[in-house]
Amino acid sequence: MKPARRANTPREWALAIGGGLALSASLVWVLRSDEPMPTPTLAAVPTPAPTPPPAPVAAAPVDLKLAGLRAGPDGGMAIVAAGGRQYLLRPGRVMPGGIKLLRVEPGRAILAGPAGEMVLAFADSAPASAPSRAGPPTLPGGDPTPWQLALSPVKQGGRIAGWRLDTLASLPALARAGLRPGDVLVSANGSELISEEKIMELPQELATNGRLQIGYRRGNQLREAVVSR
Known part of the structure; x- marks a missing residue:
């Protein structure tokens, strides 16, 4: 006749469960200890878009000549020759190169450009000592x-x-x-x-x-x- 098995006490059950958990944790650490450390990833830093170069500024004509002038209550107008062409300008109007007619005065036109204000007058109004200039080109x-x-x-x-x-x-x-x-x-x-x-x-x-x-x-x-x- 076999002797009756003794039932485990609560303390023995607690020790058995605690030992099992400790062994499982040790196995997990051993298995994971051989794995390489994960490499941290860096978020991509957006590259700012390049700044477009400034648009080229048209050069102001250097061969400006006064071809015509008229004063009047409407502010008058001036005909300016430049680059082989003639431009009819009224006060405030801008021609190529950023040249703007400011006002018309007796015998001359006052313009403004990148270099500041300039005065255009007819060739025959220049001092006698000044060399004579060729007249503005005429259209065919x-x-x-x-x-x-x-x-x-x-x-x-x-x-x-x-x-x-x-x-x-x-x-x-x-x-x-x-x-x-x-x-x-x-x-x-x-x-x-x-x-x-x-x-x-x-x-x-x-x-x-x-x-x-x-x-x-x-x-x-x-x-x-x-x-x-």
């Missing part, structure tokens, strides 16, 4: 300067709708055609005169074709006239 077929100086833009709704004839002193061809100061030119050879470039083309068309079919407004009436060389 005629000089547009008399046309630009004799006409002022008439605007409607902020856009050019025609050109008022202020004087006929420099345009005898218009006087022979019957036009008068105060008439508003609205077309030439069927094309509307809605820009300064159109006015600059008129002497070329007159020289090429020998005539211009001018549409103009006198008071409330629309009329036409043939301008010949």
Whole structure:
């Protein structure tokens, strides 16, 4: 007859469980001790976008010459020649190179540019000791300067709708055609005169074709006239 087994006491159960847990922890440490330490990862630092280079600044023309000048209650205007081209400037308008017309004075134009203010005057107003300068280049077929100086833009709704004839002193061809100061030119050879470039083309068309079919407004009436060389 086998002797009856003795039941384990609570203290023995506690020692057995504690020993088992300690052994499990030791095995885990031994197994993990051979593993390499994980390498920490560094967050990528964003690279700032490169700053774009500044846009090149157009160089101011150095061959500025005064080709025309007109004073008036509207502030007047000046025709400036530079680089073989002519620019019609009114106060506040800017030409290539950042040159701006500030104001018109008797016999001269005051401009502002990157180097500061400058004064342009006609060549014949320079002192006698100063060397004479060649006149501004003229466009083939005629000089547009008399046309630009004799006409002022008439605007409607902020856009050019025609050109008022202020004087006929420099345009005898218009006087022979019957036009008068105060008439508003609205077309030439069927094309509307809605820009300064159109006015600059008129002497070329007159020289090429020998005539211009001018549409103009006198008071409330629309009329036409043939301008010949």
